[in-house]
Amino acid sequence: MTSVKTQDAAPATLPIADRYLEVLAVLCERLPLPAVNWALTGSVGHRLQGVDVEIHDVDVQTDADGALQAAERLREHVVAAPRWRESELMRSLLGALRIHDVTVELMGAIQKRPGPGHPWTEPTDPAAHRVIVRRNRLAIPALSLDYEAGAYASIGRHERAELLRAAAKAWREGRGHGVIRQ
Numbered sequence: 484m485t486s487v488k489t490q491d492a493a494p495a496t497l498p499i500a501d502r503y504l505e506v507l508a509v510l511c512e513r514l515p516l517p518a519v520n521w522a523l524t525g526s527v528g529h530r531l532q533g534v535d536v537e538i539h540d541v542d543v544q545t546d547a548d549g550a551l552q553a554a555e556r557l558r559e560h561v562v563a564a565p566r567w568r569e570s571e572l573m574r575s576l577l578g579a580l581r582i583h584d585v586t587v588e589l590m591g592a593i594q595k596r597p598g599p600g601h602p603w604t605e606p607t608d609p610a611a612h613r614v615i616v617r618r619n620r621l622a623i624p625a626l627s628l629d630y631e632a633g634a635y636a637s638i639g640r641h642e643r644a645e646l647l648r649a650a651a652k653a654w655r656e657g658r659g660h661g662v663i664r665q
Contacts, residue, residue, distance in 0.1 A: 487569050496618065497530050499538065504619055506541050506582045511621050513556045515550075521545040521553065521624060522609040523632075524590070528625035531616045534650045538588040544609050544626060550576045550591025557582070564587055572601050572638050607634075628654065 514521055523531070525542035545553060550565040557580055565578030576591035592606035612630035616623045628651035636644035
């Protein structure tokens with residue numbers, strides 16, 4: 484069993500628009516842990532952990548079974564059923580939902596590689612890198628900033644990786660309630 488770290492959002496937490504918080508409430512209700520192995524990745528997960536980034540959508544990372552379960556449990560919101568997609572650096576079971584007029588990207592069994600011709604990594608297990616962020620009476624699973632920093636660096640997004648490393652360091656040093664600006 485994987486141990487899960489819990490981070491309480493501070494009273495001075497960065498604001499998140501109500502429509503995104505409503506989407507998070509739907510996800511937390513309909514994708515209960517551990518029945519569905521998932522966590523937020525990207526801007527919403529980062530902002531919940533004190534990184535001042537702009538939010539455009541909600542990104543959910545899961546395993547292959549979780550992507551299919553999420554699509555089934557949220558079938559009335561599916562705009563693109565999960566299917567395998569591949570780019571030069573990443574491949575995953577990718578799908579899309581629309582909840583409260585917000586796009587939610589489902590990414591299952593993500594694998595990365597440093598470049599074409601290199602071997603793919605094993606699929607990411609969100610449970611191995613998940614923290615729980617408490618906000619508005621929700622227990623929201625998100626990928627840890629340390630993990631996210633490495634993931635962003637591995638696909639060449641070094642500026643975001645450095646931002647996430649700084650935020651992760653602030654949490655480790657007990658300064659995680661502050662705001663890390665992009």
